[in-house]
Amino acid sequence: MCLFVRSVSMEDIKRLKEEYETVFNGTQDSMFLVEVLGPDRFRYIRANSAYHRETGVTEKQLQGKTPQEVWGEDLGKRVEENYKNCVESRDVYVYEEMFPAPVDRPLWHSVLTPVIRNGEVEYLVGSSRNITEQRKHQEEAEYLSFHDPLTGLYNRRFFEEELSRLDTGRNLPLTFVMIDVNGLKLANDAFGHDAGDKILIRIANAIKGECRSDDIIARTGGDEFVLLLPNTDPKAAETLVKRIRNKIENDTSGTMPLSAAIGWETKHKIDESMIELMKKAEDNMYRCKLTENANLRNNTLGIIIRALFDKNDREERHAESVGVLSAALAKAVGLSETTVSDMEIIGRVHDIGKISIDDRILEKPDRLDPDEWREIKRHAEIGYRILSAVSEYAPIANLVLQHHERWDGEGYPGNLKEHEISDEARIIAIVDAYDAMTTDKPYQPAMTKEEAIRELRNNAGSQFDPAYVEVFIKSVCGNEMEAI
Known part of the structure; x- marks a missing residue:
């Protein structure tokens, strides 16, 4: 049998060296080679680009130096201790260490692999990875x-x-x-x-x-x-x-x-x-x-009402006006004394849900866009949730929820119509609209009473209870307005 041995040319050696350098310096891990001079004596041979970049130690500062010469006595001794452990074990040695870097002291995960020749450990091949961020995320988890x-x-x-x-x-x-x-x-x-x-x-x-x-x-x-x-x-x-x-x-x-x-x-x-x-x-x-x-919820509700009025003084005047006029209309249509008394309270809190609406929407100087209109329509449901949480106000929560329903069923949030809507909510709807129309707004000056009454009549039977509109005009606004 004949064996043919291919000769290795200088070009092959050069190519292999280039490939080795590419791998050695291309890896993201910091790699280094340490010569073992004795049981507790070590000298750096070389390191790759990642090592120099991560540690800030140049090739000149590292090559041929002992750990204590590179890192100082204290840190150098700790480094040498890990190297000694690898030599003694004669096996792969894994450890973690805090090690200097140009900007901080990151945590390194290091692996040492002994190179054994003729029964003796001659070199240590080291590989280190900065695991600071990984450990941080692990600890956070x-x-x-x-x-x-x-x-x-x-x-x-x-x-x-x-x-x-x-x-x-x-x-x-x-x-x-x-x-x-x-x-x-x-x-x-x-x-x-x-x-x-x-x-x-x-x-x-x-x-x-x-x-x-x-x-x-x-x-x-x-x-x-x-x-x-x-x-x-x-x-x-x-x-x-x-x-x-x-x-x-x-x-x-x-x-x-x-x-x-x-x-x-x-x-x-x-x-x-x-x-x-x-x-x-x-x-x-x-x-x-x-x-x-119970006491806390009452106190909290008072704070909510006060907060709404503090952030928009028009809301306080509007609430008081709606309360007074609603009680007058309830009395005029023949509701019970208890209901008449309740109407002032309902009027005062009917817009309490606006506390959760962005001030920029409430104070917007021109008309609302569709998204803003959808947002402000939430206030009826928010008011319902707030009042439902307070036992003393729970009975009127549903009335506040309904105060933007319409007689024709096109209102919100429940699309109720005609007598599906409570008497109290039908009253609030009329008075709320009337007071809003006769009050200056950022985007629109107030109407006269005559103009507002005309609007109520135009929307009677669609937006408002037509019978209650006529009672409001005749008995609350004044008989002199009847002919308008």
């Missing part, structure tokens, strides 16, 4: 898996894991506290979810400010917080709850008042059911909520 992103408190997942961990004899007495934010939905409906988020953050800060470092505080639901208090008896728990309640109620960092219902229960014996304990705490919290929520 881990943080979010156990924390509520809004408040920074622990989340339900973490709480449930800690519940199992802390439910041991050494943590007795163990107290569970449940906190439910009052009026959050009302604030969300009136001012938007950003306002609701600010309330949750203020509540969370109040709780954190009063708890110990080893207490577990978690937000487990939209408006629900829980505490796990190891080695806390009922007396200590009551003291803590009082401090938290005072901190919440005395918070003045926002426009909305804060309130929360709080219930708690303490476990004294290891065989007591944690589920039963939590159920008792929840029952106590709901009992507290029943006594506190």
Whole structure:
């Protein structure tokens, strides 16, 4: 058998070297070659372009130098320790290290591969990758898996894991506290979810400010917080709850008042059911909520009305006028005294949903475009949600919802027609339109009373209840207008 050995030309060697250099310097990982001079003596041979770029160390500063000569004594010794570990293991060695760079101290993931000849480790081939951003994202993901992103408190997942961990004899007495934010939905409906988020953050800060470092505080639901208090008896728990309640109620960092219902229960014996304990705490919290929520909602509604009038003084004058004229029309058409009395209230709050409409739309100096008109039409439904949340105002919420329905069924939001619309809403529709027409607006001067009455008659039977229009003109606007 004959073997033919192909000779390697200088051109082949040159091409192979060029290919090696292309791969060596083209990789994004930082690569370096270290010569092993002894058990704890090392010298850099060379490194690739990525290494020089990432570390800021030039070829001249690196080549032929020891780690301590390149990195200084302290860091150099730590680097040499990793190199020694690879030599001793005689195997691939993987580690992470903080290492200097031109602008910061990034985290590196490094791999050392020993090159063994004649039974001895002669070289170490190193490869390092900057994993700072990767680790940052990993840590952020881990943080979010156990924390509520809004408040920074622990989340339900973490709480449930800690519940199992802390439910041991050494943590007795163990107290569970449940906190439910009052009026959050009302604030969300009136001012938007950003306002609701600010309330949750203020509540969370109040709780954190009063708890110990080893207490577990978690937000487990939209408006629900829980505490796990190891080695806390009922007396200590009551003291803590009082401090938290005072901190919440005395918070003045926002426009909305804060309130929360709080219930708690303490476990004294290891065989007591944690589920039963939590159920008792929840029952106590709901009992507290029943006594506190009504006053808060009334106060919040007052703040919402005041906020609407403060941001647009025309709204206050309009609300008062609609209330007075609506009561007069209700009386004139023969509705009950109770309804007549209610009409002033309905008139005053009929546009409360405008609190959630952008000021730029409410104050726009010319006519609304279709998108803006769709936005402002939402105020009837928003007003309904706000009033429905307050027990004293819930009976009139549906009347406010209907005040832009039309006699011909072309109104909103329910396309109700004729007597499907409540008496009160049909009255508000007439008075609301009349007052709007006789009031100056940014985009249109006020009509005279005569012009406004003519408009009411023109739209009677289409937009308005025709019988109520005639009663309004004759009995409320004055008999002298009848001939117009």
